Amino acid sequence: MGRAPCCDKANVKKGPWSPEEDSKLKEFIEKYGTGGNWIALPHKAGLKRCGKSCRLRWLNYLRPNIKHGEFSDDEDRIICSLFASIGSRWSIIAAQLPGRTDNDIKNYWNTKLKKKLLGIAPSQRTPHQQPQQQKQLQQQLLFPSSSSSSHGSYYTSPIPPLPVLESLPPISQNALGTVPTTTFPTLLQGPPYQYQMMKESAHMIMFGSEQSCSSSDGSSTQISYGKEMDYNYIGRSGGAEQMGFESDLCAAGIEETHRWLLGGGGGGAQVERDYGLSRLWEEAPLEYNYEEIKQLLGSLNGYTNNGDRNLSLGDPTGSGVRGSFKSQGRVM
DNA sequence: AAGTACCGCAACCGCCCCACG
DNA sequence: CCGTGGGGCGGTTGCGGTACT
Numbered sequence: 001m002g003r004a005p006c007c008d009k010a011n012v013k014k015g016p017w018s019p020e021e022d023s024k025l026k027e028f029i030e031k032y033g034t035g036g037n038w039i040a041l042p043h044k045a046g047l048k049r050c051g052k053s054c055r056l057r058w059l060n061y062l063r064p065n066i067k068h069g070e071f072s073d074d075e076d077r078i079i080c081s082l083f084a085s086i087g088s089r090w091s092i093i094a095a096q097l098p099g100r101t102d103n104d105i106k107n108y109w110n111t112k113l114k115k116k117l118l119g120i121a122p123s124q125r126t127p128h129q130q131p132q133q134q135k136q137l138q139q140q141l142l143f144p145s146s147s148s149s150s151h152g153s154y155y156t157s158p159i160p161p162l163p164v165l166e167s168l169p170p171i172s173q174n175a176l177g178t179v180p181t182t183t184f185p186t187l188l189q190g191p192p193y194q195y196q197m198m199k200e201s202a203h204m205i206m207f208g209s210e211q212s213c214s215s216s217d218g219s220s221t222q223i224s225y226g227k228e229m230d231y232n233y234i235g236r237s238g239g240a241e242q243m244g245f246e247s248d249l250c251a252a253g254i255e256e257t258h259r260w261l262l263g264g265g266g267g268g269a270q271v272e273r274d275y276g277l278s279r280l281w282e283e284a285p286l287e288y289n290y291e292e293i294k295q296l297l298g299s300l301n302g303y304t305n306n307g308d309r310n311l312s313l314g315d316p317t318g319s320g321v322r323g324s325f326k327s328q329g330r331v332m
Numbered sequence: 333a334a335g336t337a338c339c340g341c342a343a344c345c346g347c348c349c350c351a352c353g
Numbered sequence: 354c355c356g357t358g359g360g361g362c363g364g365t366t367g368c369g370g371t372a373c374t
Contacts, residue, residue, distance in 0.1 A: 016342070016368090039359060055360080056343065091362060106363075107341055 013048045017057055021047055025054055026062045034058075060101045067099030071108055079105060079113060 013021075028045035035041065038051035047054065060066075071079070075097055082093045088109075090102035097105065 014344075037359075050344090052345095052360085053343075060342075088363065102362075103342075110364095111340055 011048065012042075012050045012053070014050075014053075017061075021049065022057070022062060025049075025058060029058060029062075056103075060103045065099050066101065068104075071100075071113075075100070076113060076116075079109060083109065 017025075024045055024047055028041070032044070034055075035044075038055040040051070041047075042049045042051055042054050045054070049057075078096055079093055082089075082096060086092060088106070090106045090109075094100050094102040094105050
């Protein structure tokens with residue numbers, strides 16, 4: 001048996017918000033706050049809306065300092081790098097982009113950024129001229145096994161490139177048992193952890209083995225899977241690999257000495273302070289193999305192709321990344 | 333000008349986690 | 354310890370606008 005709905009569906013308004021509803025909600029929250037109870041809020045505010053709907057409207061549209069409109073190149077980079085590192089954790093990604101909402105970023109990724117990465121310019125409208133070719137290209141990108149012609153080909157991305165991906169070492173089944181899973185929720189939960197983790201992961205996303213990087217103190221670090229860093233896989237689900245790195249870098253205020261980050265399949269992430277995002281991108285190659293992008297995208301979530309609409313990243317197993325992420329912890 | 337196809341985005345849906353009684 | 358309700362999140366849908374034939 002399913003659970004009871006959060007509100008009386010028959011008596012709530014659905015669909016687009018009117019300006020009157022917006023101002024009611026805004027005024028109420030500015031005056032009284034949310035009171036920590038979204039379910040009760042619409043009634044108090046005199047709105048015939050579901051509490052969840054109010055929450056969404058407030059978070060995505062009405063709250064102060066919301067930024068709408070074009071994403072900057074810097075924002076593109078941050079989204080790409082975080083997506084490569086942690087997958088579709090839009091709320092975490094949004095936390096790194098002031099004024100942007102998870103919904104915004106999700107939409108932006110699904111409608112534009114992903115196509116940019118796949119080399120399909122969003123402004124290129126070719127529905128009538130080249131629909132088949134576009135579909136073929138998308139198919140080719142999304143289902144590499146059906147094509148051998150793409151192997152080894154390069155193209156220039158319209159946005160700054162992702163770091164080169166390399167294949168991961170095999171995952172041992174029993175690696176899961178070595179992971180202190182209690183650490184992970186601790187790391188993800190709460191503002192300090194969330195901030196610190198994301199700040200660092202945004203600053204330091206390294207892929208592949210044998211990458212060398214320099215710290216601000218002038219020292220050079222060789223990053224190599226399984227060598228310099230003690231890393232542990234914490235699970236694999238739906239084609240996405242989650243991995244953790246053990247690090248002795250201890251951020252202020254955080255007692256844990258384990259930093260668990262999630263890496264998309266084919267990539268990994270390391271935490272290190274003093275290594276700037278800009279620097280990382282400067283060192284990234286100017287071109288990248290789209291096999292590598294496919295590998296990245298494919299291994300993160302698997303693919304579903306829902307007809308001729310937007311290409312959709314999803315978990316074909318239905319049990320995939322999200323469930324395992326969720327089971328590990330949440331952001332707030 | 334009308335019809336069609338596509339795109340972008342706001343909003344909804346349903347699942348999961350966690351706090352609380 | 355267990356059940357329940359609320360909050361949060363990612364995925365999906367639907368509609369209005371726009372481009373194109």
